[in-house]
Amino acid sequence: MSATEMNPAPVVIGVDVGGTKIAVGAVTRTGEMVQAGRYPMDRSTQQTSLTSIQVALDDFLSSWPHAAPLALGFGVVGRTDPAAGIWVRSMNIPISESVDMTARFGAPYGLRAAVDNDVHAATLAELHWGAGREARDFVYLNVGTGTATGIVTNGALVRGAGNHAGEFGHTFTGVAPDVPCPCGRCGCLEPVASGGGLIERARELLPAYPDSPLHVAEQQGQLNAHAIFAQADQGDPLATRLADDMVNALGIALANLINLLDPQAIVVGGGVWADGWLLPRVQRIVQATALAGALSDLESIAPSSLDPDHVGLLGAAILAWEVVAERE
Amino acid sequence: MSATEMNPAPVVIGVDVGGTKIAVGAVTRTGEMVQAGRYPMDRSTQQTSLTSIQVALDDFLSSWPHAAPLALGFGVVGRTDPAAGIWVRSMNIPISESVDMTARFGAPYGLRAAVDNDVHAATLAELHWGAGREARDFVYLNVGTGTATGIVTNGALVRGAGNHAGEFGHTFTGVAPDVPCPCGRCGCLEPVASGGGLIERARELLPAYPDSPLHVAEQQGQLNAHAIFAQADQGDPLATRLADDMVNALGIALANLINLLDPQAIVVGGGVWADGWLLPRVQRIVQATALAGALSDLESIAPSSLDPDHVGLLGAAILAWEVVAERE
Numbered sequence: 320m321s322a323t324e325m326n327p328a329p330v331v332i333g334v335d336v337g338g339t340k341i342a343v344g345a346v347t348r349t350g351e352m353v354q355a356g357r358y359p360m361d362r363s364t365q366q367t368s369l370t371s372i373q374v375a376l377d378d379f380l381s382s383w384p385h386a387a388p389l390a391l392g393f394g395v396v397g398r399t400d401p402a403a404g405i406w407v408r409s410m411n412i413p414i415s416e417s418v419d420m421t422a423r424f425g426a427p428y429g430l431r432a433a434v435d436n437d438v439h440a441a442t443l444a445e446l447h448w449g450a451g452r453e454a455r456d457f458v459y460l461n462v463g464t465g466t467a468t469g470i471v472t473n474g475a476l477v478r479g480a481g482n483h484a485g486e487f488g489h490t491f492t493g494v495a496p497d498v499p500c501p502c503g504r505c506g507c508l509e510p511v512a513s514g515g516g517l518i519e520r521a522r523e524l525l526p527a528y529p530d531s532p533l534h535v536a537e538q539q540g541q542l543n544a545h546a547i548f549a550q551a552d553q554g555d556p557l558a559t560r561l562a563d564d565m566v567n568a569l570g571i572a573l574a575n576l577i578n579l580l581d582p583q584a585i586v587v588g589g590g591v592w593a594d595g596w597l598l599p600r601v602q603r604i605v606q607a608t609a610l611a612g613a614l615s616d617l618e619s620i621a622p623s624s625l626d627p628d629h630v631g632l633l634g635a636a637i638l639a640w641e642v643v644a645e646r647e
Numbered sequence: 648m649s650a651t652e653m654n655p656a657p658v659v660i661g662v663d664v665g666g667t668k669i670a671v672g673a674v675t676r677t678g679e680m681v682q683a684g685r686y687p688m689d690r691s692t693q694q695t696s697l698t699s700i701q702v703a704l705d706d707f708l709s710s711w712p713h714a715a716p717l718a719l720g721f722g723v724v725g726r727t728d729p730a731a732g733i734w735v736r737s738m739n740i741p742i743s744e745s746v747d748m749t750a751r752f753g754a755p756y757g758l759r760a761a762v763d764n765d766v767h768a769a770t771l772a773e774l775h776w777g778a779g780r781e782a783r784d785f786v787y788l789n790v791g792t793g794t795a796t797g798i799v800t801n802g803a804l805v806r807g808a809g810n811h812a813g814e815f816g817h818t819f820t821g822v823a824p825d826v827p828c829p830c831g832r833c834g835c836l837e838p839v840a841s842g843g844g845l846i847e848r849a850r851e852l853l854p855a856y857p858d859s860p861l862h863v864a865e866q867q868g869q870l871n872a873h874a875i876f877a878q879a880d881q882g883d884p885l886a887t888r889l890a891d892d893m894v895n896a897l898g899i900a901l902a903n904l905i906n907l908l909d910p911q912a913i914v915v916g917g918g919v920w921a922d923g924w925l926l927p928r929v930q931r932i933v934q935a936t937a938l939a940g941a942l943s944d945l946e947s948i949a950p951s952s953l954d955p956d957h958v959g960l961l962g963a964a965i966l967a968w969e970v971v972a973e974r975e
Contacts, residue, residue: 472798472800472801473801479910480782480909481944483940484907486906489938490907491903491936493834504936576907578814579796579818579904581809581810613807613814
């Protein structure tokens with residue numbers, strides 16, 4: 320038995336609640352992931368969703384061999400009230416009645432439970448164990464199914480007056496101003512510059528581009544951001560239109576944000592960056608359009624140094640460590 | 648002799664350095680302006696500018712009847728390095744060689760001197776003695792000759808990585824995208840939505856509108872934002888175009904900012920708001936375009952409760968009080 324096993328460091332439990340899976344992990348105060356597990360999510364109803372989380376947590380804790388953890392932290396989708404520890408509501412996972420996370424999940428173990436949305440959680444992971452080790456002012460920009468940011472100023476996460484801060488996806492940029500957004504407005508960033516928006520927009524435009532190779536991708540179930548970027552490189556007019564709008568909208572919105580906040584770093588995360596196509600193109604727009612002063616302070620626009628499979632879990636664990644710190 | 652005069656509270660000296668005048672005041676830790684004076688600024692050269700400041704300060708302090716102040720604080724235009732106490736450079740007041748404010752102005756009095764730009768200073772005044780008494784997250788939006796913001800998150804001024812934060816005037820909104828900005832780009836907010844920009848744009852467009860009553864205003868030296876708003880109310884096409892672009896650009900940029908930062912309040916300051924024309928129109932655009940969540944948290948878009956003649960001075964005094972707090 321190693322020294323660590325004999326005298327293990329205290330841990331909290333982080334729970335990353337996604338639409339298809341639940342990740343649970345035990346994390347030390349220095350960000351070491353001691354043990355982690357993945358569990359299925361049945362999001363048919365609010366009840367099945369909460370039961371899935373309970374089952375995952377119970378299973379993980381029943382096999383946890385060390386001293387009891389100090390707190391629980393949950394990163395979830397939708398609206399949360401972190402100060403009160405409440406998951407207020409969510410569309411993607413159907414939460415219509417608000418959930419007191421300590422009462423529902425912590426109480427059986429005698430533990431307090433913290434909660435915040437997944438982007439705030441990922442940003443906290445960056446703050447404590449990623450970009451934040453170097454920068455007191457940075458922005459975490461997630462482009463996956465949607466587009467969202469976590470903002471850090473003066474070394475602290477910006478939650479805003481009601482925990483709504485970071486809705487970068489609803490920036491109006493003037494690019495594709497007539498494209499409707501699920502929020503009810505037109506011209507938002509998200510429908511033009513997210514993975515989900517890109518696919519939806521491609522589907523709407525495909526009938527007008529009968530020769531586009533994206534028809535084949537669609538038939539093969541392969542219509543995604545990477546297929547669109549690849550076809551843009553081949554000169555397909557539809558893919559080029561979609562990709563150009565995305566690059567321009569993201570570049571403009573990011574330049575606006577950089578001028579406003581003067582960050583030291585932009586950390587990018589989310590699946591849409593994965594193939595490396597998007598980043599240099601967005602960097603070029605930002606370099607060409609942001610102000611010289613802010614650009615001189617911006618050291619990098621670069622992918623996170625954290626493991627994308629773990630960033631949500633680590634962020635959920637930070638939420639729990641914040642609860643522990645409050646108590647101390 | 649009153650009790651206050653016999654045993655006065657400690658003060659710092661705030662200096663609000665403008666292009667045409669210099670305001671100097673003694674301010675207590677609770678924001679009471681004990682004594683204030685106004686002095687002329689000769690900004691012919693860097694040397695005459697610095698001498699003007701020195702003369703103002705010497706005169707004010709020679710007539711100060713109480714115990715020596717604890718520190719000096721300067722609100723200036725242009726670029727500053729608050730951490731180092733340096734006025735780096737400025738165009739409007741010609742500062743081309745950086746000025747160490749403690750060495751130049753504090754040392755003769757044995758005092759440390761702090762410095763920051765005028766919008767950061769005004770925002771600090773709001774934070775300590777205005778909107779910040781109620782809100783930990785707010786934005787100070789100044790629309791005068793230019794357009795700039797001071798951002799407060801988590802109860803602290805956002806300076807950014809290199810004190811460049813707040814350049815809201817260079818937000819690209821898609822309104823009047825071809826209008827050039829002195830920054831070298833096109834489509835920035837400032838040339839469309841500031842007092843100075845409005846006048847300049849009116850002058851450029853006047854030849855294309857030979858019947859506009861704004862020709863008369865120009866001849867009478869009265870071409871300003873208020874004249875343009877008044878003529879827009881009368882249906883003049885040029886004034887309407889200018890005023891509509893301003894309202895739309897400000898509304899869009901502000902909605903983007905509100906979605907991003909989720910502030911509790913927007914505090915407006917600067918001469919362009921003074922006649923009351925602009926505010927309800929911008930409020931209407933924001934209400935129609937910002938996200939419901941952020942709007943539910945935004946309690947007001949309203950003028951500052953602070954005296955506009957004193958806000959710069961009070962902010963400069965806060966900079967000095969920050970230096971005093973560091974030492975304690």
